Amino acid sequence: MSKPEGSRNTDIVGCVFNIERFAIRDGPGIRTTVFLKGCPLRCLWCANPESISAAPQLFYFENLCTRCYRCVEACPNKATLISPDGVIIIDRAICKACGKCVEACPNKAREISGKLMTVAEVLEEVKKDTLFYQNSGGGVTFSGGEPTHQPDFLWHLLKSSKESGLHTCLDTSGLVKPEVLKRMLEYTDLVLYDIKHMDAEKHKEYAGVDNRLILDNARLIVSLGKEMIIRVPLIPGHNDTPDNIKALAGFMKSLGLNKVDLLPYHSLGKIKYQRLGMEYKLGDLKPHTKEEIAQIKADLEAYGLKVGVG
Numbered sequence: 001m002s003k004p005e006g007s008r009n010t011d012i013v014g015c016v017f018n019i020e021r022f023a024i025r026d027g028p029g030i031r032t033t034v035f036l037k038g039c040p041l042r043c044l045w046c047a048n049p050e051s052i053s054a055a056p057q058l059f060y061f062e063n064l065c066t067r068c069y070r071c072v073e074a075c076p077n078k079a080t081l082i083s084p085d086g087v088i089i090i091d092r093a094i095c096k097a098c099g100k101c102v103e104a105c106p107n108k109a110r111e112i113s114g115k116l117m118t119v120a121e122v123l124e125e126v127k128k129d130t131l132f133y134q135n136s137g138g139g140v141t142f143s144g145g146e147p148t149h150q151p152d153f154l155w156h157l158l159k160s161s162k163e164s165g166l167h168t169c170l171d172t173s174g175l176v177k178p179e180v181l182k183r184m185l186e187y188t189d190l191v192l193y194d195i196k197h198m199d200a201e202k203h204k205e206y207a208g209v210d211n212r213l214i215l216d217n218a219r220l221i222v223s224l225g226k227e228m229i230i231r232v233p234l235i236p237g238h239n240d241t242p243d244n245i246k247a248l249a250g251f252m253k254s255l256g257l258n259k260v261d262l263l264p265y266h267s268l269g270k271i272k273y274q275r276l277g278m279e280y281k282l283g284d285l286k287p288h289t290k291e292e293i294a295q296i297k298a299d300l301e302a303y304g305l306k307v308g309v310g
Contacts, residue, residue: 010120014153029138038149042208047269051145056114074104139167158187198247249303
């Protein structure tokens with residue numbers, strides 16, 4: 001989002017799809033995690049598909065719909081239609097996520113994911129729990145999507161947070177231009193750095209792009225002396241092989257890093273794809289068992305790494 005002429009830093013607007021208070025897994029202490037919309041990756045296992053688009057989107061909860069058809073009448077763009085058998089159809093290509101159908105629905109079967117907010121509005125929410133941050137060593141974490149996908153908005157959020165005395169954490173995939181990343185790091189205390197796969201071709205297959213820029217940016221962060229924790233979404237049959245585990249450990253050791261958090265796969269976000277009219281490409285993939293996760297944790301620890309499981 002561009003900055004209007006004559007506006008103050010706190011007037012800059014971005015798109016936020018969730019603000020999670022009392023978060024305890026996105027950095028030290030009790031935190032507030034602000035999730036920004038927009039992501040350049042297309043990870044097969046993404047648990048928050050509403051984070052991919054940078055614009056607000058319509059969730060449709062078919063199980064709550066009673067087919068009163070008030071949404072059809074309310075839609076100014078004729079994006080909500082009725083099929084011959086009475087089923088509601090949403091033409092996502094012309095839906096503007098204006099929210100008129102949400103207002104008309106008496107059953108809460110519709111919801112807009114993504115809200116335009118100013119920096120000041122976000123910080124007002126974040127600072128409500130300042131006392132908890134102080135007592136626990138917590139702060140604010142900016143996540144996504146990929147938060148650097150909204151660079152101006154994110155930079156002013158980070159800057160305003162530091163000016164408010166808050167510990168700041170950036171949760172990023174690292175798929176960002178180095179000069180943009182360096183700018184964000186000016187006001188970042190801790191980086192949570194997602195690494196999906198160590199092999200460039202596999203990374204492209206699973207996430208849509210190769211990982212060369214991501215690995216280079218990890219090196220950049222270390223060279224700048226920023227504290228960084230590697231986080232790995234652990235996906236059965238995709239990045240849990242001994243070869244990938246070994247390559248990850250070797251890369252971390254080469255950077256002098258020794259802390260990694262494993263984020264085991266779950267299918268809780270699968271229903272969101274249906275609500276957004278999207279295809280979930282992993283089908284009925286089964287999560288790892290506790291024993292399998294424990295073994296992968298032990299394998300990484302054997303390389304001298306400190307391993308957490310989220």
